[in-house]
Amino acid sequence: MVRRKRRDPRKGTGKKPKGSGRRLYTDENPKDTVRIKFATAKDARATVRKVKRVRKSYARKIQILTVGEQRARVMGKKTVASIFKSAKAGLRRANNAKKKRSKTKKSRR
Numbered sequence: 001m002v003r004r005k006r007r008d009p010r011k012g013t014g015k016k017p018k019g020s021g022r023r024l025y026t027d028e029n030p031k032d033t034v035r036i037k038f039a040t041a042k043d044a045r046a047t048v049r050k051v052k053r054v055r056k057s058y059a060r061k062i063q064i065l066t067v068g069e070q071r072a073r074v075m076g077k078k079t080v081a082s083i084f085k086s087a088k089a090g091l092r093r094a095n096n097a098k099k100k101r102s103k104t105k106k107s108r109r
Helices: 041-053 058-074 078-108
Strands: none
Touching: 041 058, 041 078, 058 078
16 A cells, blocks of 8 residues: 655745644745834834734734844844833733632632
8 A cells, every 4th residue: 555645735835844734934824924013113012012902822922022022132123122022021910910810710619
C-alpha cells in the first residue's frame, strides 16, 4: 500500500515546519490579523485602544502589544515603546483582578 504525502495548506507560501500543517512567516488567515501602527505616539495609543476592544484572548493581546513594543524599541522610539509597555501592565492588572474575582466566587460555593 502506497502512503500519500499530506498536502500543503492552500494559503501561504512560506516555509512549512516538518510535521506541521502551518506555515511560518505567512498569514494563513488575514481576516484574523490585528493591524498595528507605531509610527507616532498617537498611532500607538490608537493601536492600544484597538487591542483592548478586539475579541482575542488575553495571551494574544499581550503578544500583539509586545510586538509593537519591541518594534518601537528597535526603531529608537522610546515613548511609543513605553505606551505599549504600560498598556501591557494595565492588561495584566485587569486579568489578575479578573482571576482573583473568579477565585473568590469559586471559594464561596
